[in-house]
Amino acid sequence: MPAPLTPSEELLQLLPDAVVQTDAWWIITYLNPAWHKLTGHPVERTLGQSLLDFVHPDDTGALRAGMPVFRLRFADSAHRWMRLQLHPKTDAADRVISRQGVLIEITEIGEQVLMEDRQRFLRLLETIDGVVWEAELGVGNTFLSPQVERLFGYSVEEWRADPGFWRAHVHPDDLAEALVIDDAAYYAKHSYAYEMSYRLIAKSGDVVWVRDLCRVDVDDGRPNRMIGLMIDVTEQKSTELELVRSDNRYALATRGSNDGIWDWNLQTDVLHVSQRFHEIVGLDDTGHLHENGWQFLQQLIDPDDHQRVEAAYRRHLSGHHPNFSVDFRARHGSGRLVWLNWRGIAQFENGTAVRMAGSLSDLAERGSSYDALTNLPGRPLFRDRLEHAIALHRDGASKGGDAPSPGHTTTFAVLLLDLDRFKAVNDSLGHHVGDQLLQQVARRLETCVRPIDLVARMSGDEFNVLLESIDPEGAADRARQMAAALATPYRIGPHTVTCGASIGVVGSQAGFATTDDYLRAADAAMYQAKSQALGVCVFSGNGDTN
CATH class of the missing domain: 3.30.70.270 (Reverse transcriptase/Diguanylate cyclase domain)
Incomplete structure (x- = not known):
């Protein structure tokens, strides 16, 4: 029996206007009944699909960029002009996690009002923190937003005066890969979205890392047209490099701690363990990937400790503990019993544990957990x-x-x-x-x-x-x-x-x-x-x- 609706959900169900909600990847997660009345698409069959699949191919790029006016495909296959001002919801890191808004048909407003709306949108693009651009084969950039001067130091006129300006200012180490992607777009046979990351040489000589969110539009009888948004991600790239250095430091610290490391995919039951893990249990010649993770662990754990070890990590998976740590006896490769500590933490997606990772320690080497005098x-x-x-x-x-x-x-x-x-x-x-x-x-x-x-x-x-x-x-x-x-x-x-x-x-x-x-x-x-x-x-x- 479905859960009763909250007052706010009941209100949404009664609204005459269509309410649309998507996740960060444009997948539709909620529609009220007005959606079916307006578009003819059944709500049940529409949930789980991408909103962009219902938008006219010429308008998907604009919608992704934030333009609220576009053409939507109705159940009768006709496209009609709509307005959908999507309001993003973000997490603590300012990343979009969902969008929601009210869908209104505006076909009857007239083409003139739509053009005025587009002009207002172009002015809005000039204020965002990125360079909006449009380019055609043989012409170069047909449009650049004024932000190009603030981000890279070049004026719009300087950039647009030379059709080869962008190619001439991509960092030499990134140029070959960027040209392959760029040429593929210019000569594409169908429209598609793509993304590029590269370094650009600014007018000051500084190197700027750019993330370019692009789309190529292919129409019969005219050259391919690309539109995109260039974003300065230099700070983000610096953070990524620091994370790599941190990972290297972590790997070195792990080796120094003398613990074995493990990573268990709970969906595939594939367990990956480090070389030190095998050394602790005396299985130096075994491969690092074990396709039947729990079966491999059971072979190590003393049978009298199986139930207790399994109970420890399952209590963590059920939400009773934020992590787990359990000591048990294991059969070493040499045949002797050793006391080990197995600890870790799970990663959850939609309330389901999909992965666990942690470490394995030999308690004989941890004096506080093992008494050397009496063993x-x-x-x-x-x-x-x-x-x-x-x-x-x-x-x-x-x-x-x-x-x-x-x-x-x-x-x-x-x-x-x-x-x-x-x-x-x-x-x-x-x-x-x-x-x-x-x-x-x-x-x-x-x-x-x-x-x-x-x-x-x-x-x-x-x-x-x-x-x-x-x-x-x-x-x-x-x-x-x-x-x-x-x-x-x-x-x-x-x-x-x-x-x-x-x-x-x-x-x-x-x-x-x-x-x-x-x-x-x-x-x-x-x-x-x-x-x-x-x-x-x-x-x-x-x-x-x-």
């Missing part, structure tokens, strides 16, 4: 994983109406572990032994979790564990297994070290909104476990412990 992920990676788990749990709860039942794939638990007597080990046996103890603790924790879980070192002797797809009872059991594993004495060189742990547990059933909420709850439970020598304490939210 475990660090705080940023853990927080990212927990944030995704919270989002999935929240989405699952919203779809199910209530919180997911135990065992649901979106349930999770957060554990915070703090070693007991670790400071005493450091003080009595030295930091070297303390470091080895932390390494052995990390390996024991890894043996206590499943592939989908995550163990991270937060700081000092504090570790966090994220258990995914687990119910509260299962999380408590897993925490007790860890406590038992960590309580077993460690053999470090000639020393036997005993160092248990206090563990706080908080499950997703607590329903917190942020990562900080869960970490604070886990810390409160851990503190209670340590102060009361409980070993494991499950956060309940009311001060009770389990």
